[in-house]
Amino acid sequence: MANDARDKIWRTVGRIPPGAVATYGQVAKESGLGRRARMVGRALRALPKGSDVPWHRVVNARGEISLPAGSDSAREQRNRLQEEGVEFRGGRIDLARFRWRPNLDELLWGPADG
DNA sequence: CTGATGACTATAG
DNA sequence: CCTATAGCCATCA
Numbered sequence A: 001m002a003n004d005a006r007d008k009i010w011r012t013v014g015r016i017p018p019g020a021v022a023t024y025g026q027v028a029k030e031s032g033l034g035r036r037a038r039m040v041g042r043a044l045r046a047l048p049k050g051s052d053v054p055w056h057r058v059v060n061a062r063g064e065i066s067l068p069a070g071s072d073s074a075r076e077q078r079n080r081l082q083e084e085g086v087e088f089r090g091g092r093i094d095l096a097r098f099r100w101r102p103n104l105d106e107l108l109w110g111p112a113d114g
Numbered sequence B: 001c002t003g004a005t006g007a008c009t010a011t012a013g
Numbered sequence C: 001c002c003t004a005t006a007g008c009c010a011t012c013a
Helices: A004-014 A024-030 A037-045 A072-083 A102-109
Strands: none
Touching: A004 A024, A004 A037, A024 A037
16 A cells, blocks of 8 residues: 555664664665655654654664654654663764664674564 | 645756 | 755645
8 A cells, every 4th residue: 555655664663772773764765665754744744643663762873753843742852762771973973983873783693582 | 727845866067 | 154046846825
């Protein structure tokens, strides 16, 4: 169905470990969607209310929360990230330190064996 | 159908 | 740091 891309995105976001963040473009690429970064935002917006998907671990390419400043969702995202140990400096996250590296997961945990 | 919008990004100046 | 431009594409008016 037309929600294939959305499901892929949700699965990819679900793989982001606590304390790490990924960018929209990164999620798109990891999901095999190329440059459709906007689709990622669209998919996250469509998340059901009680979803387990860690949507808060997705930020824009500048390491900032891309939700409307001051919105409940933006505050929730920031709170959750800070609870996980992600640091904000001047409203930004240092992607060099907190960016999710799927490759590193494979190196440490193995490609798919779990 | 057209045109604007948006939880985006890369590049150029 | 900023703005402008171009690419991307589902969704809405």
